[in-house]
Amino acid sequence: MRTESVLFGGVALFFAGVAALYGFWSREPAGSAVLVVAFLMAALVSFFSAVQYRRRGRRPQDRKDAEVADAAGPVEFFPAASRWPVVTAAGFALSATGVVYGLWLFLIGMAVLARGVLGMAFQYVHRGEDQE
Template structure:
């Protein structure tokens, strides 16, 4: 994941430089905010990839001398079925609609969205590895 971390770090750096130059030359807060958000998203992905690389080390895909059999076996746990992604999607849709129609609807949507995300995160917290 080290290569991916550097790749997204480069993307984040590009958007940081672009946001700085765009904000300085144009004075447009909307475009600058969009570029800053793009920088933050690239930075978050880069940070995640670097943390995974430091926690788990090199993957077989990162080594030139690796065989196909080195990557065999179970990789991670993937839940078989869950209703929480649907709850999260409905909460995001209600919150986005609330941005247009009012704060009260946004807060309801945010509550549903938060419950869906927490449900996905903690659904299998007591699962035995």
């Protein structure tokens, strides 16, 4: 994950530089905003990769002396079924519709969206605590 962190960090720095130059020379807010968002997305991926590298260390894919068997075993926990993606999608749809029809619908959509995201994030927070 260290390589990915450095790679996306470079991409983020590129977009930050381009956004600064573009914003200074063109004085056009839409293009500058898009470049800033691209910088933020690349920086987010770089930060996530750096945190994962610090937590888990080097992966077998990062080592030149690793064997195929080193990466064997369970990858992660993937839930079988969840209602929260549907709630999140409905909240996003309500929020997007609220942009057109009014603030009241947008706020309802944001509340539903927040509940869906929090439900997905904390759905399995207590997984494995009962097993001893």
